[in-house]
Amino acid sequence: MPGTWITTRAWLLMLPLLMVMIAVIGWPLVDTVRLSFTDAKLVGTAGGFVGLDNYAKMLGGSNFRRALITTTWFAVVSVAAEMVLGVLAALLLNQQFRGRTALRALMILPWALPTVVNATLWRLIYNPEYGALNAALTQIGLIDSYRSWLGEPGLALTALIVADCWKNFPLVALIALAALQAVPRDITAAALVDGAGPVNRFRYVIMPYLAGPLLVALVLRTIEAFKVFDIIWVMTRGGPANSTRTLSILVYQEAFSFQRAGSGASLALIVTLLVTLLAVAYAALLRKAAGAS
Amino acid sequence: MLKSTRNALLGAALVGISFSGQAYAETTLNALFMAQAAYSEADVRAMTEAFTKANPDVKVNLEFVPYEGLHDKTVLAQGSGGGYDVVLFDVIWPAEYATNKVLVDVTDRITDDMQKGVLPGAWTTVEYDGKRYGMPWILDTKYLFYNKEILEKAGITAPPKTWDELAEQAKTIKDKGLLATPIAWSWSQAEAAICDYTTLVSAYGGKFIDGGKPAFTTGGGLDALNYMVSSYTSGITNPNSKEFLEEDVRKVFQNGEAAFALNWTYMYNLANDPKESKVAGKVGVVPAPGVAGKSEVSAVNGSMGLGITSTSQHPDEAWKYIVHMTSQPTQNAYAKLSLPIWASSYEDANVTKGQEELIAAAKRGLAAMYPRPTTPKYQELSTALQQAIQEALLGQTSAEDALKTAAENSGL
Numbered sequence: 001m002p003g004t005w006i007t008t009r010a011w012l013l014m015l016p017l018l019m020v021m022i023a024v025i026g027w028p029l030v031d032t033v034r035l036s037f038t039d040a041k042l043v044g045t046a047g048g049f050v051g052l053d054n055y056a057k058m059l060g061g062s063n064f065r066r067a068l069i070t071t072t073w074f075a076v077v078s079v080a081a082e083m084v085l086g087v088l089a090a091l092l093l094n095q096q097f098r099g100r101t102a103l104r105a106l107m108i109l110p111w112a113l114p115t116v117v118n119a120t121l122w123r124l125i126y127n128p129e130y131g132a133l134n135a136a137l138t139q140i141g142l143i144d145s146y147r148s149w150l151g152e153p154g155l156a157l158t159a160l161i162v163a164d165c166w167k168n169f170p171l172v173a174l175i176a177l178a179a180l181q182a183v184p185r186d187i188t189a190a191a192l193v194d195g196a197g198p199v200n201r202f203r204y205v206i207m208p209y210l211a212g213p214l215l216v217a218l219v220l221r222t223i224e225a226f227k228v229f230d231i232i233w234v235m236t237r238g239g240p241a242n243s244t245r246t247l248s249i250l251v252y253q254e255a256f257s258f259q260r261a262g263s264g265a266s267l268a269l270i271v272t273l274l275v276t277l278l279a280v281a282y283a284a285l286l287r288k289a290a291g292a293s
Numbered sequence: 294m295l296k297s298t299r300n301a302l303l304g305a306a307l308v309g310i311s312f313s314g315q316a317y318a319e320t321t322l323n324a325l326f327m328a329q330a331a332y333s334e335a336d337v338r339a340m341t342e343a344f345t346k347a348n349p350d351v352k353v354n355l356e357f358v359p360y361e362g363l364h365d366k367t368v369l370a371q372g373s374g375g376g377y378d379v380v381l382f383d384v385i386w387p388a389e390y391a392t393n394k395v396l397v398d399v400t401d402r403i404t405d406d407m408q409k410g411v412l413p414g415a416w417t418t419v420e421y422d423g424k425r426y427g428m429p430w431i432l433d434t435k436y437l438f439y440n441k442e443i444l445e446k447a448g449i450t451a452p453p454k455t456w457d458e459l460a461e462q463a464k465t466i467k468d469k470g471l472l473a474t475p476i477a478w479s480w481s482q483a484e485a486a487i488c489d490y491t492t493l494v495s496a497y498g499g500k501f502i503d504g505g506k507p508a509f510t511t512g513g514g515l516d517a518l519n520y521m522v523s524s525y526t527s528g529i530t531n532p533n534s535k536e537f538l539e540e541d542v543r544k545v546f547q548n549g550e551a552a553f554a555l556n557w558t559y560m561y562n563l564a565n566d567p568k569e570s571k572v573a574g575k576v577g578v579v580p581a582p583g584v585a586g587k588s589e590v591s592a593v594n595g596s597m598g599l600g601i602t603s604t605s606q607h608p609d610e611a612w613k614y615i616v617h618m619t620s621q622p623t624q625n626a627y628a629k630l631s632l633p634i635w636a637s638s639y640e641d642a643n644v645t646k647g648q649e650e651l652i653a654a655a656k657r658g659l660a661a662m663y664p665r666p667t668t669p670k671y672q673e674l675s676t677a678l679q680q681a682i683q684e685a686l687l688g689q690t691s692a693e694d695a696l697k698t699a700a701e702n703s704g705l
Contacts, residue, residue, distance in 0.1 A: 041393065042368060042369075042372045042393075043368060043371050043372050043393045043394070043395060127541075128533035128536060129533060129541070129544065129545055129548075129550070130544075146533075148532060148533045148535070148536055150536050151532070151533060151535045151536035152687075153687060153689075236482070236536075237361065237481075237482055237483060238482065239481060239482025239483075239536070239679075239683060240482055240535060240536065240683050240687065241482070241680060241683035241684045241687055241689060242482070242680050242683075253676065256365045256368065256369060257364070257365060257672045257673075257676065258670075258672055258673050258676075258704070259368060259389075259393070259672075261372075
C-alpha cells in the first residue's frame with residue numbers, strides 16, 4: 001500500500017483547513033438545525049424542544065406563501081432581464097469602436113458599488129417629490145403627474161427589480177464578454193463569408209462559446225436573487241403593504257425583529273433547502289450542457 | 294548629589310506610578326445612538342466631547358444608525374455577547390428589554406434631585422413593571438405644524454382645534470387652488486406610521502390593549518384608521534405620505550408644499566432656518582388636534598431614553614456618561630432640536646428664547662402624551678398594525694378588516 005502514507009499526509013495537510021471549515025460552516029449549520037426544533041428566543045430563554053411545530057407554523061402561514069411568490073417573481077424577472085441586458089452589453093463592448101475601454105470601465109461601476117449605496121441612490125431617483133425619474137418622465141411627456149414608485153404595491157416590486165438589474169447586469173456582461181473574447185476570429189469571418197446573418201451567426205457560431213459561462217452566471221445570479229435582502233430592506237423594508245417582503249426579510253423579521261430564534265431558524269433552513277434544490281437542478285443542467293458540447 | 298539622585302528616582306517612580314495609574318483607569322465605552330430626528334449627530338458628538346474633557350480617563354466610541362436599525366442592532370449585539378455599554382432606546386422597548394434582560398435596572402442609581410427635577414410624564418419613557426431602565430433623554434411628541442402664509446391666503450384665521458376642522462381647512466386650501474394636497478404625514482411601512490396612528494387613537498379615546506387582548510379593532514382604534522383612510526382617499530393628504538418618513542415630511546413642508554404636517558419637535562427650528570428652508574419665519578406649531586366631545590389635544594409619547602446594557606463591563610462609567618448626557622445644563626444647551634426633560638427648564642429664558650410658540654405647544658402636548666402599548670411583543674404588534682394601515686390606505690381591505698387581521702397577527 002504505497003499510496004496510504006501519501007493519502008494520510010494529504011489529509012494531515014488539509015486538517016487545519018478542515019477544522020476552520022467545520023468551525024465556520026459546519027457548526028453554525030448544525031446549531032441552526034438544533035435551534036429550529038426549539039422555541040428559543042434570541043436573547044434570554046434557551047427554549048425547549050417543540051419538534052416540527054416551527055416548520056408547520058412557518059409553512060402553514062399565508063406570510064410564507066406570499067413571500068415565496070414575491071421572491072420567485074423577483075428572482076425570475078430580475079435574472080432574466082440581467083441575462084438579456086448582460087449579453088447585449090457584452091456584444092456591444094466586443095465591437096471595435098472609439099471609447100470602448102472607457103465604456104467597459106464605466107460599466108463595471110454599478111456592480112462595484114456597495115448594495116446599500118446603490119439602494120440609497122435608487123431611493124433618491126424614485127423619490128416621489130423630487131426624484132429624477134419623475135422629473136425625467138414628466139419632461140418627455142410619458143407621465144402627466146408624479147408617481148409614487150415605491151408606494152404602490154404593483155410598482156414597488158418592479159422598481160426594485162430595475163434597481164437590482166442596474167447593479168447586477170454588469171456581472172453577466174463581464175462573464176459574457178470574457179467568453180466572447182475567446183471566439184476565434186476566423187470562425188466568425190468564415191460565417192460572414194458563407195453569408196450567415198447576424199441572428200444565425202449568434203446562434204450557431206457565438207452561442208456555443210457563450211452557453212457554459214452564461215449558465216454559470218445564471219446559477220450565481222439566481223441563487224443571489226433568491227436570497228435578496230439588503231436592496232429591499234434599504235428601499236422599502238418590505239412595504240408597501242408587504243408587497244416586497246421576500247423570504248429573507250421574513251427570516252430577518254422572525255429571528256431578529258420578533259426575536260423568535262427558533263422559528264427564524266426553521267424558516268432560514270426552509271429557504272436554504274429551496275436554494276439548494278435550485279443549485280442542484282442547475283448543476284444537472286450544467287453537466288448536461290458540458291456533455292452536449 | 295545623593296539627595297538629588299534620590300529625588301530624581303523618587304520623581305521617576307512617581308511619574309511611573311501616575312502613568313501606570315492612568316493606563317489602568319483608561320475605560321472605553323461604546324455607545325449606540327440614532328441619526329434621525331431630535332439631536333443631530335454633531336450635537337451628540339459635542340455633548341460627548343464635553344464629557345470626555347471632564348473625564349479624561351474615559352473614552353467614548355459613538356455609533357449612529359437610522360432609527361429603523363436601532364432596535365435590531367441593540368438586540369443583535371446582545372444576542373452575540375454584547376458590544377455596547379450605553380444604548381438609546383425608544384419608549385416602546387423597555388417592556389421587551391426588561392423581559393429579555395437587555396438593559397440593567399437603574400432604579401437605585403436615580404437620585405432625589407433627578408426624581409424631583411424631571412417632568413413626571415418623562416419617567417414613563419424608561420419604566421416597566423415599577424422599575425426604571427435608564428434616564429429619559431429625548432422628550433418628544435408629534436405636533437401639528439402649519440404654514441402661516443398658506444392659511445392666511447386661504448382666509449383661515451386660526452389653526453384647527455379638532456381633526457375634523459383640520460380636514461375642512463385642508464379642503465378649503467385645496468378648493469382655492471393653493472395646494473393640491475395640503476397635509477403631509479409619515480405613513481411609510483415603519484414605526485413612523487404607528488406614531489401618527491397613535492396620535493389619532495389618543496384623540497378618539499381609543500385603546501390598544503384591554504385585558505391583555507387587542508382592543509383597537511373597534512372604537513377609537515377604528516375611528517383613527519378610518520380618519521386616515523378618508524383623509525387619504527379624499528385627496529387632502531399628499532398621496533406620497535404612504536412612503537414618507539419624518540425627514541420626507543420635513544422636506545415637503547420646508548419646500549412650502551404642505552400647509553399642515555405632523556412631525557416631531559426637531560422640525561420647528563430646522564423649518565425656521567432660512568439656510569434650510571423656504572418657509573422660514575412662516576412656521577406655526579400647535580398641539581395635535583382633538584376630537585369634539587372626546588379630547589382637547591392629542592399626542593403620542595415619542596420619547597427616548599439612555600440605558601446601560603446588561604453586558605457592559607463598565608456600568609459605573611456608563612451611568613456617569615448617561616447622567617452627563619441627560620443633565621440639565623447639557624439639555625438646556627441643546628434645546629433647539631429636543632426639549633429638556635427638566636421641569637424648570639421651561640421657565641428658563643435661555644431655553645424658551647426664539648421658540649416660545651413651540652414651548653407653548655409643548656406644555657400642552659407633552660402633558661397629553663399617550664403611550665404606545667407596553668408589551669414585550671410590541672414589535673410584532675407594530676408590524677401587524679403597519680401592514681393594516683398600508684392595506685387600508687391602499688384600499689386593499691376595509692379599515693375594519695385590516696385591523697382584525699392585525700389583531701390576529703399581533704402575537705397577543
